[in-house]
Amino acid sequence: MKDYPSIPNIDSVSARQMIKILKGTWAGSDKIDGSTIRAEWTQREKFYKFGTSHHLIDRTSPLFGEAVDLIEKDFAEKLGIQFEMDHVKRAVVYFEFFGPHSFAGSHIDEPHKVLLIDLSIYDKGFVSPITLFKLEKLVPSARALCGGPVTQELIDQIKNRTLPKMTFEGVVFKRGEGTSREWFKCKSRDWLEKLRVVCGPDKEKFQRLR
Numbered sequence: 363m364k365d366y367p368s369i370p371n372i373d374s375v376s377a378r379q380m381i382k383i384l385k386g387t388w389a390g391s392d393k394i395d396g397s398t399i400r401a402e403w404t405q406r407e408k409f410y411k412f413g414t415s416h417h418l419i420d421r422t423s424p425l426f427g428e429a430v431d432l433i434e435k436d437f438a439e440k441l442g443i444q445f446e447m448d449h450v451k452r453a454v455v456y457f458e459f460f461g462p463h464s465f466a467g468s469h470i471d472e473p474h475k476v477l478l479i480d481l482s483i484y485d486k487g488f489v490s491p492i493t494l495f496k497l498e499k500l501v502p503s504a505r506a507l508c509g510g511p512v513t514q515e516l517i518d519q520i521k522n523r524t525l526p527k528m529t530f531e532g533v534v535f536k537r538g539e540g541t542s543r544e545w546f547k548c549k550s551r552d553w554l555e556k557l558r559v560v561c562g563p564d565k566e567k568f569q570r571l572r
Contacts, residue, residue, distance in 0.1 A: 363402045363411055363418075364454045364482055369534060369545040371572060372517065383512055383546060388535040389491030390508040390516075393547055394477055395531040396460025397467050399429045401437075403445060404452045409438050425469060429459045432476040437501050444500060456480040458504065466557055466571045478503040479534075487540035494536075507533055520548045 375383065399419075402411040412419050412430050421430040437455070445453060461474040478501055482488045495506050507528055508516065512535065519525040520533050532549035554572060561568040 363400050363413055366398050366400065366415060366456050366480065367545065369547045372546050372548045375546065379546075383535075386537065387510050388512050388537045389495070389506065390533045390535045391479070391491075391494075392505045392507055392527070392529055393532040393534050393549065394458040394460055394479065394504055394529070395466070395553070396458040396464050396474075397426070397469070398479070399426065399433070399457040399459045399476065401433050401455045401457065402453070403441070403450075403455060405446070405450070408442055409433060409455075425471075426459065428474055429457065429476055432459075432474070433457065436476065437478065440501050441497075444497070450483055452484040454482045454484075456482075466560065476502070480536075488543040490539040491536045493539075504534075517548055521551050523550045523552055 370379070372380075372383070398415045400413045400415075401409050403409050412433070414426055419426045419430065421427045423430075433455075437457075441455065456479050457476045458479050459469075459474055459476050461469055461472045463470050463472060464474070478494075478497060480488060481494065481497070491509075494503070497503055498506060505527060507525060516525070520528065523530070525533065528550075530550065531553045532547060534545065534547045537544050549572065557571055558568060561571070
């Protein structure tokens with residue numbers, strides 16, 4: 363099952379990458395503060411394989427087993443119908459699993475939710491942001507927040523948490539599809555400061571989670 367890529371933070375990209383980011387247009391969606399869940403779908407077996415970023419899970423797995431039930435309940439039927447209509451034979455759907463008190467991949471024993479964040483079709487690769495935004499109308503998904511050029515004003519809005527409808531963590535930007543797909547993320551200063559407090563003197567952990 364295809365892993366979800368590690369998305370670079372705008373504060374850690376090179377000058378050359380930054381020049382590239384500032385050219386062209388991007389689609390930005392809300393960065394949900396949770397854990398990535400992968401679910402593989404085939405035309406024959408439907409949703410049959412589930413995993414976190416690091417290991418496979420099923421509905422009996424501690425904590426993340428809840429995500430399997432949520433995907434089956436809220437996504438399986440509608441996405442399955444859409445995949446059949448689009449003649450998709452095999453795909454991996456990526457979700458964010460989170461609760462009211464989730465932070466930086468840590469969760470407590472409380473009710474959780476699942477939102478769709480991305481989709482990769484096996485013979486085509488990752489779909490375009492336009493396709494993702496269409497799915498937002500079909501199933502619970504990370505909210506689309508902005509589209510167009512990335513400007514310093516937009517970056518400042520995200521870091522200062524003044525971008526309308528943005529939640530706490532930040533924004534993920536995507537453009538292109540298949541092998542041309544590009545990503546980067548921009549996080550709020552408040553979220554980064556909370557992470558700094560949680561990590562304390564462990565600078566390696568802070569860099570890994572930021």
